[in-house]
Amino acid sequence: MNKKLFWLTVLFFIFSFFLLNLFEPVSARPGGGHGFSSGGSGSRGFGSSGGKYRSQKIYIRGLEKSVDVELIKLILALIIGGSILYLKIREADKGQLLSVSSLKTNPKQSIDEQVEAFKQKDPDFSLTLFLDFASNLYLEFYNCHGRDEIINLIPYISEKELRKASNKMIRIEEVVIGSISLYSILEKNDYDIINTDIYSNYTVTTDLEKTKYELFERWQFCRKKGVSSKNPETMRQLSCPSCGVEHKFIAISKCENCGVDIKPGEIQWFLNNKNVLVKEKFESSVSHVQEIGTDFKTIFQKNIQEKITVFCHKNKITEWDKYLSHLKKEIISRSFLEIYENWSKNQLEPIRFLLSENLYRSFGFWVKIYRGKQLFNKLENIQIEQIELVKIDLDKYYDSITVRIFAHCYDFLQSSSGIVVSGSRTDLRSFSEYWTFIRKSGLEKEVIIIGENCPSCGSDLPKNGQSTKCDKCGSTINNGDFSWVLTMITQDEVYRG
Numbered sequence: 001m002n003k004k005l006f007w008l009t010v011l012f013f014i015f016s017f018f019l020l021n022l023f024e025p026v027s028a029r030p031g032g033g034h035g036f037s038s039g040g041s042g043s044r045g046f047g048s049s050g051g052k053y054r055s056q057k058i059y060i061r062g063l064e065k066s067v068d069v070e071l072i073k074l075i076l077a078l079i080i081g082g083s084i085l086y087l088k089i090r091e092a093d094k095g096q097l098l099s100v101s102s103l104k105t106n107p108k109q110s111i112d113e114q115v116e117a118f119k120q121k122d123p124d125f126s127l128t129l130f131l132d133f134a135s136n137l138y139l140e141f142y143n144c145h146g147r148d149e150i151i152n153l154i155p156y157i158s159e160k161e162l163r164k165a166s167n168k169m170i171r172i173e174e175v176v177i178g179s180i181s182l183y184s185i186l187e188k189n190d191y192d193i194i195n196t197d198i199y200s201n202y203t204v205t206t207d208l209e210k211t212k213y214e215l216f217e218r219w220q221f222c223r224k225k226g227v228s229s230k231n232p233e234t235m236r237q238l239s240c241p242s243c244g245v246e247h248k249f250i251a252i253s254k255c256e257n258c259g260v261d262i263k264p265g266e267i268q269w270f271l272n273n274k275n276v277l278v279k280e281k282f283e284s285s286v287s288h289v290q291e292i293g294t295d296f297k298t299i300f301q302k303n304i305q306e307k308i309t310v311f312c313h314k315n316k317i318t319e320w321d322k323y324l325s326h327l328k329k330e331i332i333s334r335s336f337l338e339i340y341e342n343w344s345k346n347q348l349e350p351i352r353f354l355l356s357e358n359l360y361r362s363f364g365f366w367v368k369i370y371r372g373k374q375l376f377n378k379l380e381n382i383q384i385e386q387i388e389l390v391k392i393d394l395d396k397y398y399d400s401i402t403v404r405i406f407a408h409c410y411d412f413l414q415s416s417s418g419i420v421v422s423g424s425r426t427d428l429r430s431f432s433e434y435w436t437f438i439r440k441s442g443l444e445k446e447v448i449i450i451g452e453n454c455p456s457c458g459s460d461l462p463k464n465g466q467s468t469k470c471d472k473c474g475s476t477i478n479n480g481d482f483s484w485v486l487t488m489i490t491q492d493e494v495y496r497g
């Protein structure tokens with residue numbers, strides 16, 4: 001992060017203040033106006049666009065628009081706040097293994113280009129699988145925090161982080177990831193490094209109290225250079241990276257089952273260092289805020305035409321336009337409407353198979369809050385205006401597409417007795433979002449799975465939304481192995497391409 005970026009950060013805080021306070025507040029939609037930000041930009045998406053978490057509320061709360069003195073104080077606070085964030089981010093850039101001056105990276109490369117470059121070194125690398133791995137480790141790490149089970153994560157955590165997490169005074173539960181994305185890919189000495197940004201919520205329990213937090217963390221994953229990425233099965237489990245057997249670590253790094261002494265990073269990625277950039281008490285107030293970024297220019301992948309050609313070749317598509325319109329109509333529009341219709345009813349069971357595991361948990365987090373407050377976030381007369389294909393990512397195991405969806409609806413909060421608490425059922429609200437779908441590479445079916453039958457064996461699927469596995473054949477339905485699954489929603493103002 002350079003000086004220019006620092007000042008941009010400061011300006012951004014100031015600008016955000018004006019946007020949030022000088023405009024009329026408007027309505028929320030799913031995750032709307034709170035997400036993981038509780039005070040960030042107006043948006044749905046359940047905080048899947050981590051960048052909503054901008055800490056404005058720390059500085060903004062309680063100030064009156066009309067008081068000039070307060071405004072000056074606020075701007076000062078924002079500058080100081082921006083500086084602190086800047087320093088925090090700089091610190092996070094460094095990490096444990098690293099010193100900034102010696103990092104090998106190309107700052108001009110977008111993260112997309114960095115992933116492409118990394119795939120040249122490790123053709124088996126799959127962004128989808130890496131994020132699954134990182135999410136699993138994140139959840140497991142915090143769920144085991146302060147518990148004996150943390151020892152089972154020895155192959156996946158540096159000694160320093162393991163020691164910190166062994167503190168029995170602090171237990172963590174109810175961990176939910178709001179969003180996860182790559183921040184940068186670097187190399188240093190013998191290691192490849194992937195810095196990953198994670199927005200989440202969790203509850204800390206001590207002997208005295210229970211406190212819910214929202215967090216923005218940067219986790220630094222490392223792996224020895226020259227190690228190849230593992231197959232989907234191995235990437236999705238946190239068992240012994242050598243023999244695959246679960247939870248058999250009794251002494252430092254030696255697997256009880258296969259006897260192999262596993263040094264972190266030799267076979268699989270491990271958490272080297274984590275930086276908590278923002279941590280604050282979570283407040284579940286439902287508020288409405290301004291929609292930001294709907295008029296921003298769409299960010300297209302630079303070589304999208306090239307990607308389309310490869311995608312067509314790989315999937316034997318001869319008429320791209322026809323295929324794309326089918327995709328937009330049958331997959332994207334249907335998913336979008338189904339998801340938001342069910343969101344409006346505070347129910348997720350019918351859309352269980354349309355959402356990746358993380359996204360489902362994240363949606364669930366908010367639905368629980370709405371249910372608790374006996375509120376519904378109604379999105380009436382929702383209409384899609386336009387869908388733009390912005391990105392295609394292909395790897396050995398998964399295809400992923402990102403589209404920007406423009407839509408409008410009447411967006412309001414309604415109590416269980418039918419009273420409109422906020423928002424409007426007469427003024428249409430326009431918005432746009434970037435949606436990312438994944439599916440297994442080479443899959444020919446172009447369907448979405450709403451429920452009913454297992455796409456693998458045909459037997460009835462669990463209906464209560466509790467499981468995504470077929471009882472009979474054990475297939476997991478929502479990991480992209482059978483159809484397109486929504487894996488991320490990113491708001492306009494934080495989408496980086």
Ligand SMILES: [Zn+2]
Binds near residue numbers: 240257258
């Ligand atoms: Zn083993």
Ligand SMILES: [Zn+2]
Binds near residue numbers: 458471
């Ligand atoms: Zn089955």
